[in-house]
Amino acid sequence: MSAAKFAAEEHFQRIPYRPATDGKVEMHSGLSRHYPTLHANLVLPSNHSKRVALLMAHPASNFLSHFLLRAFAEQGIAIMGMNTRYTGNEAALLMERAAQDLGAGVRWLRAHHDFERVVLLGFSGGGPLASFYQAQAENHSVTTTPTGDPVELDGLTPADGLLLVGAHPGRARVLEHWIDPSVLEENDPYGTDSLLDLYDKDRRVPLDPAWVTEYRRAQRRRTERIDRFAREQLARGDGDDRAFVVHRTVADPRFIDITLDPSDREPGSMYGDPARANTAAGGLARFVTARNWLSTWSTRTTHADALTDLPNVAAPTLVGCLRGDQAAFVSESREMHAASGDPDATLIEFAHLNHYLVDQPEGLTDLVRRLLGWLDERGLTG
Missing domain, CATH: 3.40.50.1820 (Alpha/Beta hydrolase fold, catalytic domain)
Structure with missing residues (x-):
């Protein structure tokens, strides 16, 4: 320039x-x-x-x-x-x-x-x-x-x-609002609970407020589960860090239902189609370490x-x-x-x-x- x-x-x-x-x-x-x-x-x-x-x-x-x-x-x-x-x-x-x-x-x-x-x-x-x-x-x-x-x-x-x-x-607050709570096992990105799948083919908008409330609770439960896993990795005794993958992290209900948090935005995410971004290799907080997770991505410790x-x-x-x-x-x-x-x-x-x-x-x-x-x-x- x-x-x-x-x-x-x-x-x-x-x-x-x-x-x-x-x-x-x-x-x-x-x-x-x-x-x-x-x-x-x-x-x-x-x-x-x-x-x-x-x-x-x-x-x-x-x-x-x-x-x-x-x-x-x-x-x-x-x-x-x-x-x-x-x-x-x-x-x-x-x-x-x-x-x-x-x-x-x-x-x-x-x-x-x-x-x-x-x-x-x-x-x-x-x-x-x-x-x-x-x-x-x-x-x-x-x-x-x-x-x-x-x-x-x-x-x-x-x-x-x-x-x-x-x-x-x-970043921790963003992730807790974006993370997909339908994941059942952290090592299996394909095993999901359809009742908590934002992108389930039968999902309709506007979303049911009671469902959104339970969805938010489930998101918090998942991040708490990862918190425990991160601490377990650091407690193994060798004092070193551990790298791991966090699957499905682009699933905020606000992406598909713009009546939630009203604004001038269009439906979708900053990555485009949120359903595709949710499972893409480069999604939010996809690759982390235990120390990184607790410093950056956990609402309870950051x-x-x-x-x-x-x-x-x-x-x-x-x-x-x-x-x-x-x-x-x-x-x-x-x-x-x-x-x-x-x-x-x-x-x-x-x-x-x-x-x-x-x-x-x-x-x-x-x-x-x-x-x-x-x-x-x-x-x-x-």
């Missing part, structure tokens, strides 16, 4: 991070183990201001070319997309260490590029990561992962603001939960709800806004915008304009 096309330059960043010292092998890459480096893309508009930079990160997705980087840079705002150590290695993800990595990015923008303020922009799964980070930076409380591995989150540098856009409250983290965040906070979103739902945005510790927290709902704003250029322009207006109102750009 040339500077001439949108009057900005991309700068590849190599940011060192502190690797774990517990001796557990989380990645097979020797380069990552011996030369611990985070990668980032800092997009600097010509004549950009040093007053503020936006920082985006996701626990495991690659944000180096996120569509919001160019959109903000075109409006004269410096912005950096960065990857954590778990990009490309999602099965080993520990949210506590991902938060450490985000902290390395905050420090980097201040120390190496002299930005006066850093505002976290949490998009999608980056939202609960940013919320967790900021909660710990303002009110440190977490000293270990859920499995007891020590983690240093004290001394994190607080960001100056928090933008949550198209964000869900946490620390990265925006609904419990945001009350500990006093920094200026905006929640941007995409009303056409098939992954982060309207009710969740409203819950995050209500949970915020910022007494002046703002909720903006963007009509019809989908999760990635695909084929919605006018919506993208409006979204960036309104977010920049909020940054100005809260004194973060001046």
Whole structure:
């Protein structure tokens, strides 16, 4: 991407991070183990201001070319997309260490590029990561992962603001709403209970409210069953981790019944046909480890939960709800806004915008304009 096309330059960043010292092998890459480096893309508009930079990160997705980087840079705002150590290695993800990595990015923008303020922009799964980070930076409380591995989150540098856009409250909450409760045995993805099969050929919408209630209870029972399995694996005595597969994880009733959690969305999932995605190899949380499950995917043990983290965040906070979103739902945005510790927290709902704003250029322009207006109102750009 040339500077001439949108009057900005991309700068590849190599940011060192502190690797774990517990001796557990989380990645097979020797380069990552011996030369611990985070990668980032800092997009600097010509004549950009040093007053503020936006920082985006996701626990495991690659944000180096996120569509919001160019959109903000075109409006004269410096912005950096960065990857954590778990990009490309999602099965080993520990949210506590991902938060450490985000902290390395905050420090980097201040120390190496002299930005006066850093505002976290949490998009999608980056939202609960940013919320967790900021909660710990303002009110440190977490000293270990859920499995007891020590983690240093004290001394994190607080960001100056928090933008949550198209964000869900946490990966664990998402999975508990998406997981297929019809699975009878975790090692057999084909043996299912037809009474709890969302995609059964006889299922009709709108769904029966009593059935949905039982379905939600069964989802929780299944995640609790996997919780027990993960703990059993870690209790085997050798202190190592265990990898396993979680089948059928794209089965939220809201995918087929849009009267549940009403919004502007179309039926379906962010992956397209949810029934096909439910059994596909690359579904949500398909490949995990025991430590990863308990840190990331269990509602009972994860620390990265925006609904419990945001009350500990006093920094200026905006929640941007995409009303056409098939992954982060309207009710969740409203819950995050209500949970915020910022007494002046703002909720903006963007009509019809989908999760990635695909084929919605006018919506993208409006979204960036309104977010920049909020940054100005809260004194973060001046």
